[in-house]
Amino acid sequence: MSTTLFDKVWDSHVVRSIPEGPDVLFIDRHLVHEVTSPVAFLGLKNRNIQVLHPERTFATADHNTPTRNQHLPVQDPLSAKQLQALEENAAAHGIPYWGLGHEKNGIVHVIGPENGITVPGATIVCGDSHTSTHGAFGAIAFGIGTSEVEMVLATQCIMQPKPKRMRITIDGSLNNAVTPKDVALYIISRLTTSGATGYFVEYAGEVFRNMSMEGRMTVCNLSIEMGARGGMIAPDEKTFEYVKGREFAPKGEAWDEAMTYWKTLKSDPDAIFDKEIHFQGSDIEPMITYGTNPGMGVGISQHIPEASTVQGGASTYHKSLDYMDFKEGDSMLGKQVDFVFLGSCTNGRIEDFRTFARIVKGRRKADHVTAWLVPGSHKVEQAIQEEGILDILTEAGFELREPGCSACLAMNDDKIPAGKYAVSTSNRNFEGRQGPGARTLLASPLVAAAAAVTGKVTDPRTLLELETA
Ligand SMILES: CC(C)[C@H](C(=O)O)[C@@H](O)C(=O)O
Ligand code: SF4
Numbered sequence: 385m386s387t388t389l390f391d392k393v394w395d396s397h398v399v400r401s402i403p404e405g406p407d408v409l410f411i412d413r414h415l416v417h418e419v420t421s422p423v424a425f426l427g428l429k430n431r432n433i434q435v436l437h438p439e440r441t442f443a444t445a446d447h448n449t450p451t452r453n454q455h456l457p458v459q460d461p462l463s464a465k466q467l468q469a470l471e472e473n474a475a476a477h478g479i480p481y482w483g484l485g486h487e488k489n490g491i492v493h494v495i496g497p498e499n500g501i502t503v504p505g506a507t508i509v510c511g512d513s514h515t516s517t518h519g520a521f522g523a524i525a526f527g528i529g530t531s532e533v534e535m536v537l538a539t540q541c542i543m544q545p546k547p548k549r550m551r552i553t554i555d556g557s558l559n560n561a562v563t564p565k566d567v568a569l570y571i572i573s574r575l576t577t578s579g580a581t582g583y584f585v586e587y588a589g590e591v592f593r594n595m596s597m598e599g600r601m602t603v604c605n606l607s608i609e610m611g612a613r614g615g616m617i618a619p620d621e622k623t624f625e626y627v628k629g630r631e632f633a634p635k636g637e638a639w640d641e642a643m644t645y646w647k648t649l650k651s652d653p654d655a656i657f658d659k660e661i662h663f664q665g666s667d668i669e670p671m672i673t674y675g676t677n678p679g680m681g682v683g684i685s686q687h688i689p690e691a692s693t694v695q696g697g698a699s700t701y702h703k704s705l706d707y708m709d710f711k712e713g714d715s716m717l718g719k720q721v722d723f724v725f726l727g728s729c730t731n732g733r734i735e736d737f738r739t740f741a742r743i744v745k746g747r748r749k750a751d752h753v754t755a756w757l758v759p760g761s762h763k764v765e766q767a768i769q770e771e772g773i774l775d776i777l778t779e780a781g782f783e784l785r786e787p788g789c790s791a792c793l794a795m796n797d798d799k800i801p802a803g804k805y806a807v808s809t810s811n812r813n814f815e816g817r818q819g820p821g822a823r824t825l826l827a828s829p830l831v832a833a834a835a836a837v838t839g840k841v842t843d844p845r846t847l848l849e850l851e852t853a
Contacts, residue, residue, distance in 0.1 A: 386654040388549050389618050390584050393524045393649065397507045399541055406543040412506040414536050415492045416443040416479070418466040419795070420511025424534035425473040435477040437540045442501055443474045443481045446491045448795040451758050451785035454484045463796065477537075490761020490787045493517040493729035497601065498763050500630025504619035504646040509536055514729050514811065516607040519616035520600035521623055522649045524584070526614040547613040548658040550583035551651070554591040556665035561845045563739065564599030565731055565809065565828035567591060568606035569671035571663070573681040576695055581611035583659065586651060591665040592617050597626040598735035605730045606811055609678040618650040670844055672716050672807075673826040676704040676815050684831060684843050688714045707815055708823050709803075716841050719825075723806035724755040724836040725818070726829055728792040731809035732760030734767045736829040741776045743833035743847050749781035750839030756798055757782055758790040780837070794819045807835040 387395075400408040414437075421443070428435070435441055448463035458464040467483065474481035482488040488499055493514055496502040502518040508525040509515060511533040518525035528542065536542055552571060572579075585607055592600060600617050607615030624643065627633045634642045669683035682689065688705070690712045691698040705711065710719075726732070726740050737759070749755055757777065759765040765787055768774050774784055791798040792810040794817070800806045802821025809832050813824035825841065834842040 386652040386656065388551075388651045388655045388657060389522060389586055389616060389649055390524065390549050393505050393507070393522070394546060396505075397524070402543075406545045408541050409507055409544055411509050411536050411540055411542055412440060413496070413501055413508045414441045414540075415496055415501070415508065415510035415512075415515070416441060416470070416474075416533070417447055417492050417510070417512060418445050418470040419447045420530050420533055421473065422466060422469045423530050424511070424537055425469070425477075427531075427534040428537055433538050435479060435537045438478040440540060441477075441479045441537065442496070443470055443479050444489055444492050444495055445470060445483045446489075446787075447789045447793070449484055449788040450796050451756070451788050451790045451798055454786045458484070460796070487762050490759075490763065491729045491732060491789055493601075493605065494732060494760030494764065497521065497597070497626070498630070498761060500627055500633030503627055503633060503642070504623060505649050509542060513608045514605050516612070516614040517601050517605040517729055519604040519607065519614050520597060521627070522616055522619035522646070524614065524616065527608065547584040548582055550580055550585045550612070550659040550661065551657040552585055552587050552661045552663070553589040554587075554663045554665050555589045556591065557594070558591060558665045559669060561670050561830055561848055562668050563670075563828040563830055564595055564602040566668055566671040567665075568603045569673065569678065569681045569826060570668045572606065572610045572679045573671070574663070575610045575661070575679070577609060577677050577679040578611045580607070583612050585612045585615040586657070587615060587617050588651070593620065596735060597622060598733045601733065602730055606678070609811055619646050670828060670831055672831055672841060673813050673824070674705075674708060674710055674714075674716060675701075676707055676813055678811065678813060678826060680704065680813075681826065682716060684716055684827075684841065686716065688712055688716065717843060719841040720805060721753060721807050721825070721835040721840055722804040723791075723800050724753055724832050725758070725791040725800075725806055725808040725810065726832050727756070727758030727760065727790055728808075728810035729760060729789075730811040731829050732758060732764065732787075734764050734771070736809065737764070737768050737773050738771070739829040740833040741773045743830060743844060744780040744782065744837055745776045747780055747837040749836055753836055753839050755782050755836050756785060756791055758785045758798075759787045761787050782836070791818050793817060794822070800824070807832050807841070
């Protein structure tokens with residue numbers, strides 16, 4: 385029978401189908417963080433229920449944690465309270481808790497793959513929209529609300545209507561300096577932020593096959609920003625190689641058994657999708673956003689589009705440009721940059737720091753730029769040191785902070801001041817996302833690095849060319 389990858393994984397997890405209603409799905413892995421879990425645990429307490437599968441549940445602190453002096457007590461009272469609540473809840477239910485300072489601590493979507501919690505063919509949920517990241521391994525992974533977190537804690541199941549299937553195929557190869565982040569921003573700019581609403585996306589084609597696991601995670605992470613329920617990529621040798629030997633991955637006979645199953649995880653050649661979309665890799669250039677949603681992006685050498693050429697109302701478009709203090713027709717190149725943020729579950733992995741270092745090596749941070757370089761986890765932080773990247777960064781005048789979500793959503797002290805411009809490797813550029821009045825330009829680690837050393841929006845290709853010249 386011809387089945388999609390998505391159907392194979394979904395159908396094998398259905399515990400019960402409700403006619404004309406949602407399916408009840410078994411959940412293999414449940415990731416928990418401090419923001420969306422307190423009320424869920426309270427619900428369990430009120431009903432005197434224990435977590436059904438603590439060994440399938442993993443808790444970390446990431447959203448409102450400081451990125452400096454993590455060894456000291458957390459100053460902000462609300463953050464301190466949320467962190468303490470998670471620690472106590474985890475202890476009460478026998479759930480592993482990787483709090484501040486723990487070697488496995490980090491952003492929930494970075495530590496899952498890093499520790500082998502994320503595996504092909506699994507169902508993975510978290511009270512967090514960017515759970516889609518884990519789809520890079522051929523898992524069905526999606527964000528859930530707090531009441532659903534409670535449901536999964538209590539039953540290890542969730543009720544979900546089955547989404548439709550979309551496949552986005554990108555063939556060919558990518559141009560110089562075009563990274564997975566650019567591919568994702570390009571797709572969203574073409575589809576808009578609601579273009580995949582109601583769908584679960586499979587990414588296929590040469591461009592994704594050639595991507596590293598880190599790159600695939602970046603792409604799947606951003607699926608949610610075009611409205612998709614999630615995104616996934618069929619596992620291949622690269623996936624298996626990445627997972628093998630990680631702490632929570634299957635071992636010995638269990639590994640062999642898992643591999644037999646994982647190798648079947650691909651869409652059949654004649655599988656039918658509800659919607660198919662095709663792009664060419666060579667059409668993509670380094671991207672940057674100019675507006676207040678992730679779909680408002682252009683190639684870095686381009687100009688801000690005229691309102692008449694974009695979808696949606698002109699008044700919303702103008703409101704967005706007013707917030708950014710940009711004008712239709714402006715060139716993106718040369719725009720002043722005050723802050724640079726490298727980090728988040730989109731681009732806070734080791735490969736992103738390697739990419740950033742490629743450009744800053746032998747250069748200096750621009751004097752007027754404040755740069756926050758925040759690893760996605762302690763393991764990433766450690767790799768940055770071990771690989772000598774920290775030396776490159778330090779020599780160029782940068783400083784490394786401690787892991788967490790940080791300026792991605794500014795729930796801690798890392799807030800971009802009102803009116804300032806930040807080139808950010810994160811995933812959302814909504815009004816006030818990085819601090820009240822802050823203006824965000826989403827881009828890749830390469831574009832962020834180019835901005836950090838020149839102090840303005842700069843095409844990274846011009847700097848890379850100088851190196852090879
Ligand atoms: C705080 C959390 C619920 C939220 C999410 O769901 O995505 C956050 O991670 C974000 O990126 O906005
Ligand atoms: S890094 Fe940003 S997008 Fe990712 S989980 Fe944290 S706040 Fe959400």
